[in-house]
Amino acid sequence: MIYLELFLSFLMIGFTSFGGMSMIPLINQEMLSHGWLTAREVADIVAIAEMTPGPLGLNCATFAGIRTAGIPGALAASMGVIIPSLTVCMAAAAFLTKFKESRLMDEAMYGIRPVCIGMIFAVIIQQSEVNYAGKLFGFVSWPAVLIGAVAMVLLLKFKWNVPRTILVSAALGMLLGGF
């Protein structure tokens, strides 16, 4: 049953993700392996999630759920992704003083953070292959590469926020997309 699959898939994503972009590799793999979304649509979700309020993971769950199985699918996926907050985090809240003193999570995070960094690198490679593909030299799209370079400079050099950068990229896409 698709609703149960969506629920379980996002439940797993929720339990093994530690905030923001660290969810992207998990979401990317789950969506592609189930054939629920294409790599392009994953890129679209990331951009749309940055433009709308709400946690990235929840936005992805709603988007993927509704695209695969309508509004009930969106609800099933969203439920899945918030269960960790309701269980693990609720337990941490109940034993807050004990939890704060425990080094266990700290030590696990020592291994989890680098792993997430490695996985995100893999997603970047895969997304680059999809989003910059075109006809130049038989494999790159020069407007996409140009826009990507502009976005990089805006984000890193001029410290623009993400929604503004996305708006400019969309405008540049409209201008250059015909070439």
Next chain:
Amino acid sequence: MTKEQREKLPVIFRTFLKFGCFTFGGGWSIVAQIQKEFVEKRKWITDEELLDFTSVARSVPGLMIGNASVLFGYQEAGAIGALVALLGIVIPPVLIMIGVVFVYNLLQNNPYMARAMMGVRAAVVPIILSALIKLFKAGMKDVFCYLIALGALALCLFTGISNVLIVVLGAAVGLLYREVKSRRDLS
């Protein structure tokens, strides 16, 4: 549940619904909003308590925004308070996203929209990259971390192994490494 806690529930729900409409840019946005509303204005919690919530929210699995809401709600009004805060923070983004997908489906085959989305997709790699740089600063503590990261990258690129399993492996390696290190330091 005490009377005082019961009276807090509608306030928590209303304010978290409001927060839910403005949580842009990850976990820190909710921390800033709680700080303004419940530390400065209502004085329900202190800055130190908020700091505790933030560090715990970051170190347990799940959405950091959801975790921070649960921690705050639980302290103010128990498990029901946590549930109410979480629902408040989650409902607006879900509704907004349902609307967005509706528009996305309508415009997907529009040629202008297709061009704009080409530009947006070209910006996604830089966006992920800039988030990665921040993670890099927080996560790469020593040489061993680089080895773990390279290992994870290799597993992703050259095997079909599930990312979920890679995260679990990472946690195990982290626990093991610290254990070995602390024993060596003791002896």
